[in-house]
Amino acid sequence: xxxxxxxxxxxxxxxxxxxxxxxxxxxxxxxxxxxxxxxxxxxxxxxxxxxxxxxxxxxxxxxxxxxxxxxxxxxxxxxxxxxxxxxxxxxxxxxxxxxxxxxxxxxxxxxxxxxxxxxxxxxxxxxxxxxxxxxxxxxxxxxxxxxxxxxxxxxxxxxxxxxxxxxxxxxxxxxxxxxxxxxxxxxxxxxxxxxxxxxxxxxxxxxxxxxxxxxxxxxxxxxxxxxxxxxxxxxxxxxxxxxxxxxxxxxxxxxxxxxxxxxxxxxxxxxxxxxxxxxxxxxxxxxxxx
Amino acid sequence: xxxxxxxxxxxxxxxxxxxxxxxxxxxxxxxxxxxxxxxxxxxxxxxxxxxxxxxxxxxxxxxxxxxxxxxxxxxxxxxxxxxxxxxxxxxxxxxxxxxxxxxxxxxxxxxxxxxxxxxxxxxxxxxxxxxxxxxxxxxxxxxxxxxxxxxxxxxxxxxxxxxxxxxxxxxxxxxxxxxxxxxxxxxxxxxxxxxxxxxxxxxxxxxxxxxxxxxxxxxxxxxxxxxxxxxxxxxxxxxxxxxxxxxxxxxxxxxxxxxxxxxxxxxxxxxxxxxxxxxxxxxxxxxxxxxxxxxxxxxxxxxxxxxxxxxxxxxxxxxxxxxxxxxxxxxxxxxxxxxxxxxxxxxx
Numbered sequence: 001x002x003x004x005x006x007x008x009x010x011x012x013x014x015x016x017x018x019x020x021x022x023x024x025x026x027x028x029x030x031x032x033x034x035x036x037x038x039x040x041x042x043x044x045x046x047x048x049x050x051x052x053x054x055x056x057x058x059x060x061x062x063x064x065x066x067x068x069x070x071x072x073x074x075x076x077x078x079x080x081x082x083x084x085x086x087x088x089x090x091x092x093x094x095x096x097x098x099x100x101x102x103x104x105x106x107x108x109x110x111x112x113x114x115x116x117x118x119x120x121x122x123x124x125x126x127x128x129x130x131x132x133x134x135x136x137x138x139x140x141x142x143x144x145x146x147x148x149x150x151x152x153x154x155x156x157x158x159x160x161x162x163x164x165x166x167x168x169x170x171x172x173x174x175x176x177x178x179x180x181x182x183x184x185x186x187x188x189x190x191x192x193x194x195x196x197x198x199x200x201x202x203x204x205x206x207x208x209x210x211x212x213x214x215x216x217x218x219x220x221x222x223x224x225x226x227x228x229x230x231x232x233x234x235x236x237x238x239x240x241x242x243x244x245x246x247x248x249x250x251x252x253x254x255x256x257x258x259x260x261x262x263x264x265x266x267x268x269x270x271x272x273x274x275x276x277x278x279x280x281x282x283x284x285x286x287x288x289x290x
Numbered sequence: 291x292x293x294x295x296x297x298x299x300x301x302x303x304x305x306x307x308x309x310x311x312x313x314x315x316x317x318x319x320x321x322x323x324x325x326x327x328x329x330x331x332x333x334x335x336x337x338x339x340x341x342x343x344x345x346x347x348x349x350x351x352x353x354x355x356x357x358x359x360x361x362x363x364x365x366x367x368x369x370x371x372x373x374x375x376x377x378x379x380x381x382x383x384x385x386x387x388x389x390x391x392x393x394x395x396x397x398x399x400x401x402x403x404x405x406x407x408x409x410x411x412x413x414x415x416x417x418x419x420x421x422x423x424x425x426x427x428x429x430x431x432x433x434x435x436x437x438x439x440x441x442x443x444x445x446x447x448x449x450x451x452x453x454x455x456x457x458x459x460x461x462x463x464x465x466x467x468x469x470x471x472x473x474x475x476x477x478x479x480x481x482x483x484x485x486x487x488x489x490x491x492x493x494x495x496x497x498x499x500x501x502x503x504x505x506x507x508x509x510x511x512x513x514x515x516x517x518x519x520x521x522x523x524x525x526x527x528x529x530x531x532x533x534x535x536x537x538x539x540x541x542x543x544x545x546x547x548x549x550x551x552x553x554x555x556x557x558x559x560x561x562x563x564x565x566x567x568x569x570x571x572x573x574x575x576x577x578x579x580x581x582x583x584x585x586x587x588x589x590x591x592x593x594x595x596x597x598x599x600x601x602x603x604x605x606x607x608x609x610x611x612x613x614x615x616x617x618x619x620x621x622x623x624x625x626x627x628x629x630x631x632x633x634x635x636x637x638x
Contacts, residue, residue, distance in 0.1 A: 035409045083596065090603070092409060093342050097554055098599050100547055105592030112585035219543070223420065226413050261428035268417035268424075272402070275414050279406050 002134035007252040011245065013141045013210075014252070016148030017203040019244030021221060022228030023155050023237055024199030030235020031172045031192045033092055037099040038079055039200050040222025041106045044215060046072050046201030047208030048114060051121050061124050065147065065205050072201020073194045080193035085186065110215040118212040144206045151202055152241060158195070159237055168192055172235050200225070220264055227267035230274055233281025242283065246270075299565075300472060307464050315576065316460045322572025323467040324529050325545075327474050329552035329564035331521035336550070337559035338482050339514045340494030341407075345399070345415030347546040348422045349519040352395055353388035353526025354536050355426060355433060358442045360384030361531075366431045381445045385527045392523020393516045400515030404508060416543070423541035438537035445531045463532045470528060474521045479561050481517065490514055491559075551591075555598045557605025566607050 021043065028036045046068040053064035083102055087095055125139035159165035170178040171188045179185045204218065211217070228247055232239025247267055255263035274281065310316055332346045363378040403414040426433045433439065444458040445466065457466050481487050489510045492500040501507060530536050548571065556567025574594070578587045602609045 029409070033409075035412060086600065094599055094603060096342070096409070096412065097550065098596050100550070101592040101595035101599070103592070104544075104547065104595070105589045108585045108588035108592065112583070112589070223416065227417075230410070230413060259428065262424060265421055265424040268420045271413055271417040272421070275406050275410055276402055279410060 003256065005133075005135050007256050008249075009135050009137050011248045011252045013137070013145045015245035015248035016145050016152070017207050017244075018224060018228055018248050019152055019241040020148055020155075020199045020203040020206075021225040022232060022240035022244045023152065024196035024203075025225040026229045026232060026235055026237065026240040027159075027168070027192050028196040029229055031168060032084070032189050034084060034193075035092065035096040035099065036193075036196070037096065037103040037222060038106065039196070039225050040218030040220075041103050041110070042072050042076060042197045042200035042218070043204035043221040044107070044110060044213075044218035045075060046204030047121075047213040047217060048110065048204075049201065050205040050208045051114075051119055051213050054121055055119075061122075061209075065202070068205035069198045069202045072204075073198035075201075076197020077190055077194040079197070080190045084189070084193065088186070088189075107215055107218070114215065116215060118214040120212050121209040123209045140209060144210060147206055148203075151199065155195070155199060156237060164188075164191060220267075224267045227271045230271055231282055233283050236281065236283055239281060239283035243281075296562075299562075303468055304465075307461050313460055316464060318573060318576045320460060320463050320467055320532060321529075322568060323464070323471055324525050324532070325548060325552065325572055326565055326568035327467070327471050327525035327528070328522050329549045329556075329568050330471070330474055330478055331518040331525070332549045333553045333558055333561075333564045334478050334481070334514055334518045334521075336553055337557075337563065338487060338494065339490045339511055341404075341511065341514075342412050342550070343415040343518075344412050344543075344546050344550065345417070345419030346518075346522060346549055347541055347543070348399075348415075348419035349392040349396055349522035350526040350529070350545070351419075351422065351426065351536075351538075351541040353392045353523025354530040354540050355439070355526075356391045356523070357381065357384035357388040357527035358439045358530040358536055359432070360387050361443050362439060362441070364432055378443075381443050381531055382447060385445060385524065385531070388523045388527035389520045390523075392526070393520030396515045396517075396519020396522075397512060399519070400512040401508070404511045404515070419541060419543070419546065423538050426538040426541060433538070436537060438535050439530075440535045442530050442534045442536070444534070445528075457531075463528075467528055467532075470524055474524070475561065475565075477517070477521070482561070486510060486513060551595050553605075555595070555602075555605060557607035557609070560605065560607040560611075563605050563607045567605065570606075 021039070024042075025036060025039050028034055028039070049068035049071045050064045053059050053067050054061055059067075079102060083098055084095060087098060123140050125143065127138075129136040129138045130142060157165075159168060167178065167183045167188050168191070170181065170183055171185055171192075175185050178188075200221075203221070224247060228240055228243040231243035231246060232241070247270060250266040250270060251263050254266040306319065307316065310319075328346065328350050331349075332343065335341050335343050335346075359376070360379050361381040361384045363376050365373055365375045367373050399415070399418055403411055403418070406414060427435055429435070430437075444456055447455045447457065449455055455462075457463055482490070489500070489505045492503070492505055493507060493510060497507065526540070529540070552567040552571050553564050554567070555571060556565065557563030571591075571594075574591070575587055578590060582590070598606075604612075
């Protein structure tokens, strides 16, 4: 029982960042219909931004997070404008392959610049974990959970309360009609990709200090993000948040009770199961999938 | 005309080991050839049925492991004292078993994943490949996990009256790979020009229309998946017996990407496409290696892929063929199908 409680606490910490990754990808995948293979590299990029700000510039740990988010936003906008904007109207396979090309080039670039050795990021929190009854959680992980929750709320408000969010939702439902109503669809696409990328960078910046930072860290993150998007349904923000926590729970339980070697298999098994038995996702409106 | 070109190319490939003595280049050609076989099998799915499978390396890897384990033997505890013990069989049996078992996996995966299309199909296939990789990594009793299967024997062919020929040298392996590649090419060519091939292309161009004229979607796609997986398994088996050591990295996602790049750059849906794309991208590292570090090679790899997609989205072979007017008949036929599809969409 105590073990289960510990798994639930770990699940909450992991699930928050997974939800961030999932929201970012579900926006891009849902609104732009682009299978974004650069999502993982943005996650890596966010973590390296954290490393650079804390260790190479020597600035404050808490300042590094907004820097990583802004840098992710800029990189995402740059990718969208240079690679995706010229390919508007191209079929989904073409944009996917272009994204794969960008992913290979950028990951190799990261390997070239920062080297293959894993780096750890120092954090200002005390080493002793917070112990509540049978459960212990480090202060850093607690911070990650709260920061992720704050960012989820921010993203949620951006999409549901602002004019930009309204335009994004309209474009998701019907881009032609949205364009007729005066929505600058091209700008919406760029904003969507930039926002999604900044959320991935935020997830990387938050998990970077928890684990270690290395150029390939984003590969699994990207696949997990796909699992979350499929679980929650395409373009469904709430679904992505719930999907993030479900995936985290499945991984925790899989690692705890089956075998830690199969921890990363959980995401893939979820993808296969959901797509075979409920291809519309657990929470999606059926008509938008296909 | 087309057949003459094909035969001339084949004659050229046959002649290569006669004048090429550099073992490093010959090695690059053999591994490239193995990947071209994989790319040809992928092209059957991607180019002729329109299904982008990004888990194709799974069948390659399954073929490699099946073939290696058949020729090495294994002793796996299943439950308590119950063991499954397998004594080594000749590698050539492993080669054919690899084809059969990979083909069977292709059948299973096809039946499960063809219920979804587009991006979802891509993601299911990636997931399948990753699950297989994780099993290969964690089922240490069978696969040795990250410690790799080593000392895999070379393929041996029994010649009547002449004893046994062990295909151990690069010279031998080159011809073995070439033979398997030529057979696969011939097989795929026969398939896509048959009734089934036309059904596959019909499905790719307009699935609703294909169903309406009575094409059995699941049967057609599954047939393509089985043959494609079987050929990929054969390539994996060749790889295992040539390199003679395999670890779970044979399932690396980047290898699938390599095959996709070969197909897309050469021209999907063109029989010669994967061969042309394969030769270019298989040998690109050989020429880049002396002039730049490995990271820069991979950057170039990614950039070249993007540039090809921007400049020649249909691939090298179809673009060249269109320029030379060779594909006039094929081109007009495709155009008319595209037009009819557009009209259907407008009426829908």
